[in-house]
Amino acid sequence: MHSWRDILRLSAEYLIQKGVPDAQVAAELLVARLLKCGRGFLSPRLDETPDAKYVEAMRRGVSRLAAGEPVQYVLGEWDFRSLTLSCDRRALIPRPETEELVTRVLKFAKAYDVERPFVVDVGTGSGCIILSLAKEMPDGVFLGIDISPDAVSLAQENAVRCGLGDRVKFAVADGLDEFDEPQSVDILVSNPPYIATADCAALDPRIRNWEPMSALDGGPAGLDFYERLVSDAINILKPGGGAFFEIGDGQGEALRKLFFDAGFDDIRIENDYAGHDRYAFAVLP
Numbered sequence: 001m002h003s004w005r006d007i008l009r010l011s012a013e014y015l016i017q018k019g020v021p022d023a024q025v026a027a028e029l030l031v032a033r034l035l036k037c038g039r040g041f042l043s044p045r046l047d048e049t050p051d052a053k054y055v056e057a058m059r060r061g062v063s064r065l066a067a068g069e070p071v072q073y074v075l076g077e078w079d080f081r082s083l084t085l086s087c088d089r090r091a092l093i094p095r096p097e098t099e100e101l102v103t104r105v106l107k108f109a110k111a112y113d114v115e116r117p118f119v120v121d122v123g124t125g126s127g128c129i130i131l132s133l134a135k136e137m138p139d140g141v142f143l144g145i146d147i148s149p150d151a152v153s154l155a156q157e158n159a160v161r162c163g164l165g166d167r168v169k170f171a172v173a174d175g176l177d178e179f180d181e182p183q184s185v186d187i188l189v190s191n192p193p194y195i196a197t198a199d200c201a202a203l204d205p206r207i208r209n210w211e212p213m214s215a216l217d218g219g220p221a222g223l224d225f226y227e228r229l230v231s232d233a234i235n236i237l238k239p240g241g242g243a244f245f246e247i248g249d250g251q252g253e254a255l256r257k258l259f260f261d262a263g264f265d266d267i268r269i270e271n272d273y274a275g276h277d278r279y280a281f282a283v284l285p
Helices: 004-017 023-035 052-066 071-075 096-112 128-136 149-161 224-236 252-262
Strands: 077-080 083-086 118-122 141-146 168-172 185-190 237-246 265-271 277-283
Touching: 004 023, 004 052, 023 052, 023 071, 052 071, 071 077, 083 128, 083 149, 096 128, 096 185, 096 237, 096 277, 118 128, 128 141, 128 149, 128 168, 128 185, 141 149, 149 168, 185 224, 224 237, 224 252, 252 265, 252 277
Parallel strands: 118 141, 118 185, 141 168, 185 237
Antiparallel strands: 077 083, 237 277, 265 277
């Protein structure tokens, strides 16, 4: 019988042989999930000898990682800001860069100072953006939409999991075409598909082969969805309302032009911590 320490060492060594990145961390995350504790609290438990059912569960998880499946999907959940969200192949994995998009929306909402702002998240996926905004904003009306019924189903599950089922609504919709009330939205936010079609084949296999391509492929230049979103934003945003997008590296000037040509003010293109174009923001006059 092996201790958790032995299992952790053997698992990490196997994952390294299989070329899994950050193999030690991935193995530790699997053990922490089985022990129902944080990764930082593993040390006092490593000399315990697990029951056979836990060893078998660990073996299954390691096999999935070795096959290239992202650790977030193997775990079935992932942290995003203050929330722990269910995570599977129905939607993109929530990422740290998107957490910073939420930060920018929150800063604007505080300065905007509207009672019960109406916030719409287009391409909501797992619901990570709109659920975080609902969690961290004291009041508001929150709607997440996605063209994928599977993604909307996951987002609804996450709303219930996070105790936000009564505050956030979700709908299956192809963009904002079904909004028939002009100037009704205070904040529009989106992390749409923005990878150029030709670049999708070169994505890391853990992304290309596992995450939904419909949430990645943004058309020939990666800009198809932004063109629609900016056009729609002109009609649905209230005067003074803001549009916030996560964007791809090198797309900043294209977004600046889209906003400028549409008549937006206070256009900002901001970088992520790696110095890449990542966020585009503008205000409707």
